Amino acid sequence: MACAYCTPIWVCVIARHYVTVTDPTTVTIRLPLTALLGIFGLIVCMTPVAFGAPGLQVLYLVPLMLGLRLVRTRTVVGPETVIAHRLWGSQRMAWSDLAGLRVDRQSRIWAVLQSRDEVGLRAVRARH
Numbered sequence: 001m002a003c004a005y006c007t008p009i010w011v012c013v014i015a016r017h018y019v020t021v022t023d024p025t026t027v028t029i030r031l032p033l034t035a036l037l038g039i040f041g042l043i044v045c046m047t048p049v050a051f052g053a054p055g056l057q058v059l060y061l062v063p064l065m066l067g068l069r070l071v072r073t074r075t076v077v078g079p080e081t082v083i084a085h086r087l088w089g090s091q092r093m094a095w096s097d098l099a100g101l102r103v104d105r106q107s108r109i110w111a112v113l114q115s116r117d118e119v120g121l122r123a124v125r126a127r128h
Contacts (some may be wrong), residue, residue, distance in 0.1 A: 029123050030074035039067045073122040082111060084119050091119055 042063045050059045069087050076083040083092050093111060102110040102118065109124040 026076060026078045028074055028076050029121075031070055031123050033071070035070055036067060039063045039070070042066075075121045075124050082121070084111070084121055086122065093119065 040063075043060065046059055046063065050056045072085060072087050074085045076085070081092050081094055082098070083090055093113065097113055099112045099114050099116070102112050103126045104110065107126040109121045109126060110118045111121055112118055
């Protein structure tokens with residue numbers, strides 16, 4: 001039985017990426033957040049090097065940026081729009097603005113707009 005104030009959330013795995021469905025008409029595709037454990041391991045292994053000499057603490061910016069990218073980048077697909085969230089912003093595209101989708105050699109998916117511009121859809125991959 002669902003709470004009157006809660007929306008049902010379904011989580012499934014598609015091509016090793018986590019897909020969260022908060023509304024039956026909206027799908028969020030992102031990388032799994034368990035990858036933050038690897039970034040935490042990188043921080044732990046980097047600590048002796050970072051404190052080996054003055055000024056090397058700036059090395060902590062590398063795992064910080066990796067973690068920020070992991071948490072921030074995703075693709076949200078809805079019935080009217082596709083939103084590609086990037087590290088420093090997002091781009092909202094209506095389905096009518098899309099001319100098609102392009103798959104490159106690394107199985108990445110690119111949205112091709114009517115103006116022939118291409119927008120990378122983060123965390124979306126084609127399967128064989």
